[in-house]
Amino acid sequence: MQVLVAAVVDRGRAFARFLFGRRARLRWIHLILGGALAMPYVLVGEVVVGPLADSRYVFGSLPLQLASFAVGLPLAAVTALFPLTRPLSVAAVRALCGVEGDRLADGPARTPAARRRTAGWFTLHLGLGGIVAGMSLAVPPFAAVLIALPAVSFLRDSRLGLPEVLDHSWALALSPVAGAASLIALAACAAGAGGLLARRAPVLLGPAPEDRLAAAERRAADLAVRNRLARELHDSVGHALSAVTLQASAARRVLDTDPGFVREALAAIEDTTRRTVGELDAVLGVLREGDTGQDTGVQGRAIAPAPTLADLDGLLRRTRAGGLTVTAEVEVDPGTLPPLVSRETYRIVQEALSNALRHAGPRAPVLLRITRGEKTLEITAENPVTGAPAPRPGGGHGLSGVADRARLLGGTTEAGPVDGVWRLLVRLPVEGAA
CATH class of the missing domain: 3.30.565.10 (Histidine kinase-like ATPase, C-terminal domain)
Incomplete structure (x- = not known):
C-alpha cells in the first residue's frame, strides 16, 4: 500500500512539474512571445476580414478574430523568409525552450530550404503562441469568476454573461471545480504546445548539411x-x-x-x-x-x-x-x-x-x-x-x-x-x- 501511495505521489509531482515547473513556465513565456509577435499580423488580417465580412467590430466576433488570425499567419510566413529570422528564433529557443545549443543552427538561413524551414517554424510559433496567448488572457478571469461565484452574490446577480446552467444549485456548487479544471487545462495546453515547439525546433531550426560543413x-x-x-x-x-x-x-x-x-x-x-x-x-x-x-x-x-x-x-x-x-x-x-x-x-x-x-x-x-x-x-x-x-x-x-x-x-x-x-x-x- 505504501509503495502504491509513493508511486501516486511521484506521478503527481511529475505531472505538477510538467504543468508548472520551471521549464514549463519558460516555454509558456515563449508562447506568449509568439502571441505578441502575431498581433501585428492579426491586425493586418482584420483590415482584410472586416470589409469582406461587412463588420466594423471584428474584435466583437470570435469567428472573425479567428479568420483574421488565419489571414495573418501566411503573411508571417512570408516575412520569416528574411535571413535574420533564424538567429532571432534560435536565440529565443535556446533561452526559453530548453533545447541544446548544438542541435540548432547558428547564423542566418542561407539556402532556400533553410529559409522555408525557418518560415515553417515562425508560422508554427506564432500560430500556437497566438492561441495560447489568447487563452491566457481569457481563461484566468473566467476561472476566477467560477471559483468565486458561490461565495460572492454580486457575481451571481450581475450574471456577467454566464451560462444559465449556473442557476442550478448543483452547478453553482461545482463551479469552483470547473474553474480550477479550466486553469489546469490551460496549463496543460501551454505545456503541450511548448513541448511540441521544443520537439520541432531541431527539425525546423537545426543545422543543414551546409551549416554542418561550415562548422x-x-x-x-x-x-x-x-x-x-x-x-x-x-x-x-x-x-x-x-x-x-x-x-x-x-x-x-x-x-x-x-x-x-x-x-x-x-x-x-x-x-x-x-x-x-x-x-x-x-x-x-x-x-x-x-x-x-x-x-x-x-x-x-x-x-x-x-x-x-x-x-x-x-x-x-x-x-x-x-x-x-x-x-x-x-x-x-x-x-x-x-x-x-x-x-x-x-x-x-x-x-x-x-x-x-x-x-x-x-x-x-x-x-x-x-x-x-x-x-x-x-x-x-x-x-x-x-x-x-x-x-x-x-x-x-x-x-x-x-x-x-x-x-x-x-x-x-x-x-x-x-x-x-x-x-x-x-x-x-x-x-x-x-
Missing part, C-alpha cells in the same frame, strides 16, 4: 591554429629551456675551476632567453586576429619576426655553448629559399638539436647537413645512439611536430637508428612552397 571547417581551422601554436611553443621554448638547463648545469660543475667557461655559459643563457622572449611574441602572434605581422604586440612592443635559416649561426652558437659538439654542413643560400621553407627548416633543425641535447647527452657529437637539390631541400641530423631515452612526462611530441611541418609543406620525414646512429632525414619541396 566543421571552422573547427578544423581552429584546430590547425592550435596545432601550429603547439608546434611553435614546443620547438622554440622547448629548445631554449633544454639549452639553458644544460648550460646552467655545465656552468655549475666548473664554477670554481673554469670561470671563463662559466662567463661564456651565462652569456649564452642570457642570449638564449632574450631571443626566446622575442620568439615567444612571434608564436603568440599566431593567436592574434589576422596574424598579418602588423600587430604591435604586448604593451606596444613590436613582435619579433619568426627566425629563418639565416639565423642558423646564432642557433648553433647557443647550442654549442651548452657543450654539444655540432658539425654543420650548410650547402644552401638561405636567401634563395621561399620564406616559409626557410622558417620551417629553422624549426626542424632546432627540434633536431633539442632531441640530441635531451637524448644523446651534452657531449655527444651531432652532424647537421642541409643540402638543396633541384626541387627539394634535404635536412639530415645524426647523433650517436645512447640507448633508450628516459620517458619525459608530457614529452614525445618533437618528432610528430617535425613530421607535421614536413607534411604541411608536402615533404617527408624519416627518423630512426641507422648503423649505430640516430638519423633524422627531412625532405621539403622548394618549388611551389611559397
Whole structure:
C-alpha cells in the first residue's frame, strides 16, 4: 500500500512539474512571445476580414478574430523568409525552450530550404503562441469568476454573461471545480504546445548539411591554429629551456675551476632567453586576429619576426655553448629559399638539436647537413645512439611536430637508428612552397 501511495505521489509531482515547473513556465513565456509577435499580423488580417465580412467590430466576433488570425499567419510566413529570422528564433529557443545549443543552427538561413524551414517554424510559433496567448488572457478571469461565484452574490446577480446552467444549485456548487479544471487545462495546453515547439525546433531550426560543413571547417581551422601554436611553443621554448638547463648545469660543475667557461655559459643563457622572449611574441602572434605581422604586440612592443635559416649561426652558437659538439654542413643560400621553407627548416633543425641535447647527452657529437637539390631541400641530423631515452612526462611530441611541418609543406620525414646512429632525414619541396 505504501509503495502504491509513493508511486501516486511521484506521478503527481511529475505531472505538477510538467504543468508548472520551471521549464514549463519558460516555454509558456515563449508562447506568449509568439502571441505578441502575431498581433501585428492579426491586425493586418482584420483590415482584410472586416470589409469582406461587412463588420466594423471584428474584435466583437470570435469567428472573425479567428479568420483574421488565419489571414495573418501566411503573411508571417512570408516575412520569416528574411535571413535574420533564424538567429532571432534560435536565440529565443535556446533561452526559453530548453533545447541544446548544438542541435540548432547558428547564423542566418542561407539556402532556400533553410529559409522555408525557418518560415515553417515562425508560422508554427506564432500560430500556437497566438492561441495560447489568447487563452491566457481569457481563461484566468473566467476561472476566477467560477471559483468565486458561490461565495460572492454580486457575481451571481450581475450574471456577467454566464451560462444559465449556473442557476442550478448543483452547478453553482461545482463551479469552483470547473474553474480550477479550466486553469489546469490551460496549463496543460501551454505545456503541450511548448513541448511540441521544443520537439520541432531541431527539425525546423537545426543545422543543414551546409551549416554542418561550415562548422566543421571552422573547427578544423581552429584546430590547425592550435596545432601550429603547439608546434611553435614546443620547438622554440622547448629548445631554449633544454639549452639553458644544460648550460646552467655545465656552468655549475666548473664554477670554481673554469670561470671563463662559466662567463661564456651565462652569456649564452642570457642570449638564449632574450631571443626566446622575442620568439615567444612571434608564436603568440599566431593567436592574434589576422596574424598579418602588423600587430604591435604586448604593451606596444613590436613582435619579433619568426627566425629563418639565416639565423642558423646564432642557433648553433647557443647550442654549442651548452657543450654539444655540432658539425654543420650548410650547402644552401638561405636567401634563395621561399620564406616559409626557410622558417620551417629553422624549426626542424632546432627540434633536431633539442632531441640530441635531451637524448644523446651534452657531449655527444651531432652532424647537421642541409643540402638543396633541384626541387627539394634535404635536412639530415645524426647523433650517436645512447640507448633508450628516459620517458619525459608530457614529452614525445618533437618528432610528430617535425613530421607535421614536413607534411604541411608536402615533404617527408624519416627518423630512426641507422648503423649505430640516430638519423633524422627531412625532405621539403622548394618549388611551389611559397
